[in-house]
Amino acid sequence: MNDYTVTVTGSTGKTGRHVSDQAIKRGWRVRAASRRDAGPGEWVPMDWADRNTWSPAFTGSDAAYIVLPAEHPGILDQAPAMLRTAADAGVKKIVLLSAMDVDTAPAGTLQPVAEQALRRLPVEWAIVRPTWFMDNFTTGGFAAMTAAGHLRFPTGDGRLPFVDSRDIAAVATEALAGDGPAGILPVTGPQAVTHHQVAAALTTALGRHIQYTSIPAEDFVTDLTAMGFPLEHARHMANTHIQLSTGKLLIPVTDTVERLTGRRAHSLEDFARHHARTAP
Secondary structure, three states: OOOOEEEEEOOOOOOHHHHHHHHHHOOOEEEEEEOOOOOOOEEEEOEOOEHHHHHHHHOOOOEEEEOOOOOOOOHHHHHHHHHHHHHHOOOOEEEEEOOOOHHHOOOOOHHHHHHHHHHOOOOEEEEEEEOOEHHHHOOOOOHHHHHHOEEEEOOOOOOEOOEOHHHHHHHHHHHHOOOOOOEEEEEOOOOOEOHHHHHHHHHHHHOOOOEEEEOOHHHHHHHHHHOOOOHHHHHHHHHHHHHHHHOOOOOOOOOHHHHHHOOOOOOHHHHHHHHHHHOO
16 A cells, blocks of 8 residues: 555545545545445544544545435535645545535525635645436435335426446546646546436336436425425525426536446446436
8 A cells, every 4th residue: 555645534434435445446545534434545523513523534534425414404605624634634625525516506506605615725626527427216315216116207208318327436536636638527427318318227127117207397306305405405496497397407427437437337227227226
C-alpha cells in the first residue's frame, strides 16, 4: 500500500462502498467515515449530527469523497460547514457527489448550495453529477415498487440514461487520484431508456413480471409521501418526471465513464443481471 490516503463518507452507501473497494484495489489507504463500522477500509467514526467527529475524519487524508445525506435535519447548513472542515483539516482534493439536475433544482436547495460552497474553497475539486441511479429500483427509494411488481411513475414514454452506482463510483475514484480529473463530471448510463424498458429488464433478470404504469403527477406525489419522501422533494421529482414525459427535459448520454475508465458504462440489462446474481 502506498501513502495516498482518502476519506470516504457514506462508506456504507450505494456509491461509497464501491469507492472504498476501488480505492483499496489501487493500494490507497481508505478511511471509511460513517456512524458504524460496516464497510471496507479503516473505520473512522463520523456523524453528521456531531461536529466534533468531522475534523478527525479528514485529518491526515489527501483527498475526500463526500456524500450528502439529503434527508438529514439541518443538512443545508451542515454541508458547507463540513466541506470547509475537510479543507481546513488539510484535504487537498474534494470530490462531491451531486446530481445531474442541479441546474434546474429550486434555489437554496441542497445540491446547488453544496456545489457553490465547494467552489469557494481553496482546494482542487471535482463534482460528480450522475443521472438517476438504476439501483433506486432495487435497493433505493423505489425498491418497494419492484418488490410489488409494479413501477408507478408519471413519466409516460420519456427516456432517461439511468446509471449504475458502480459506474458513478468508478468516476469518483478516478477523480480522487492526485492527478485525476477535476471540475464538473456528468455521469450517465450508455443509453436513454423508458420505464417500460426498465420493467422489461427487471422482469427478464428476476424471472417474475414487473409492470410499468404511467400515472398522474398528483398520484405520484401521494405515493412518494406515503413512502416517507418530504412533500417538497416529492413535488420536485414529479415535476422532473413530467418534464421527461413531455420532452421538455432531455438528459444527454455522456461518455464520462468510458473516457475516464476505458470501458463502456454498464447497461440497464447488465445492472439487472448483476442485481439478480448478487441480491440476498
